[in-house]
Amino acid sequence: MYDVLIVGGGPAGCSAALTLRMRGKSVLMAYSDRGALEKAALVENYPGMPHISGRDMIDAIRAQARDLGVEIKESLVQRVLPMGDMFSAMLGNELAQARAVILATGIPRIALLPGEEKLVGMGVSYCATCDGMFYKGGNIAVIGAWNEAAEEANFLATLAHVTYYTEKPHETGTLKPEIDRSPLKPLGLTAEGGRILIETEAGSDAYDGVFILRPAMALSQLMPELETDEKGKIRTWDQYRTSLNNVMIAGDLQGPPYQIAKAVGDGNIAALQLIRQLDE
Ligand SMILES: Cc1cc2nc3c(=O)[nH]c(=O)nc-3n(C[C@H](O)[C@H](O)[C@H](O)COP(=O)(O)OP(=O)(O)OC[C@H]3O[C@@H](n4cnc5c(N)ncnc54)[C@H](O)[C@@H]3O)c2cc1C
Incomplete structure (x- = not known):
């Protein structure tokens, strides 16, 4: 203390x-x-x-x-x-x-993504260590905005299938090969049927959980x-x-x-x- x-x-x-x-x-x-x-x-x-x-x-x-x-x-x-x-x-x-x-x-x-604020704690998380276990065996997305996001995504990939989105350019060379990389920029978040949808210009993709990892x-x-x-x-x-x-x-x-x-x-x-x- x-x-x-x-x-x-x-x-x-x-x-x-x-x-x-x-x-x-x-x-x-x-x-x-x-x-x-x-x-x-x-x-x-x-x-x-x-x-x-x-x-x-x-x-x-x-x-x-x-x-x-x-x-x-x-x-x-x-x-x-x-x-x-x-x-x-x-x-x-x-x-x-x-x-x-x-x-x-x-x-x-x-700047938060549209829809992000009200979904925190309801499928959207900022802490891989705190919440990763809730999605064991599931299908999750990481939205990364700084170098440490890749490290956290690698940890999450030991628990679940991970798709990685880049919110802002950063180093992602260390991402594990089993992580899927999305070329699409996340534009917003919504929820449907207990899953989180990442909206992109190509439509939307559903995940059990979404981790947003930014430097602040x-x-x-x-x-x-x-x-x-x-x-x-x-x-x-x-x-x-x-x-x-x-x-x-x-x-x-x-x-x-x-x-x-x-x-x-x-x-x-x-x-x-x-x-x-x-x-x-
Ligand atoms: C390019 C530039 C040039 C400048 N030149 C001058 C100058 O010549 N003279 C002058 O008087 N002023 C200048 N300033 C302004 C000056 O730098 C700021 O007024 C001053 O740094 C403010 O101090 P601060 O401690 O409030 O914030 P900052 O210096 O911004 O420090 C904020 C700290 O908070 C940390 N932080 C934020 N969120 C979290 C979080 N969730 N967890 C952990 N850490 C967190 C950051 O990592 C950082 O360490 C300049 C600013 C810029 C951007």
Whole structure:
């Protein structure tokens, strides 16, 4: 059980992690694919670090966090589940528990397939390890959008027949030969007779289950319990507190300006507010 789980390893998440460790809190920080900062070729506006690449900057900050005792996992967080006065989270294939959560996932950029949201848990899954066994001996589809999807598909192929669809181009060379590859792009999902239909421009194909494996999660999947406004933005109080006790947001996810300095400041303030709450 950690004091705080931080979802996101960009400047906001790292800054929060540093502050929490300086105040003696145990911290697990998870990050998945490249965040915004890693994509910045050259950063010129951060005080004291002129002419630095985003990659070098984030490596330095993460190394500092690691030195201070932050546990860092390179792992997609699929779900954070509120459980009374604690939280349970699914990190890749592992479960983690924490008393509090800071979401610092950057600007949400996940576009769901039409029909996807309402079928989650009813034949559509984001976690091969969690749900693969339900389809043993069946006929399933994987919709992959990043390199790790191929690895998960290979695991699923040990349980069921797998057809692999590519949502976004990525490395699929490691797919097992027994996996069928569909050249068609998934356009939407529907359900019929207890099966999930993947709609493509050539029609639709039915599967017992569909696994969608992307490098990030839509917030509506990561933590659907959070209150949002009419535009889908997480509602906050005092800028960082959300509708759930001991869940804060920081960085680009919290809002503009979308800059490193703001993200770092957010992480610091959200962590300090959280420390106060945890110590009360
Ligand atoms: C090309 C580019 C150039 C830029 N140049 C500058 C610049 O020169 N100066 C400047 O001030 N700002 C710049 N920015 C903006 C700056 O990078 C962002 O404002 C800043 O990185 C935001 O920090 P963040 O921690 O909120 O989010 P991010 O840096 O986006 O980090 C988000 C983190 O969350 C992780 N994550 C998301 N979902 C999950 C999940 N479900 N499970 C696990 N991890 C997850 C990601 O892997 C990532 O580690 C630039 C942005 C871009 C895209």
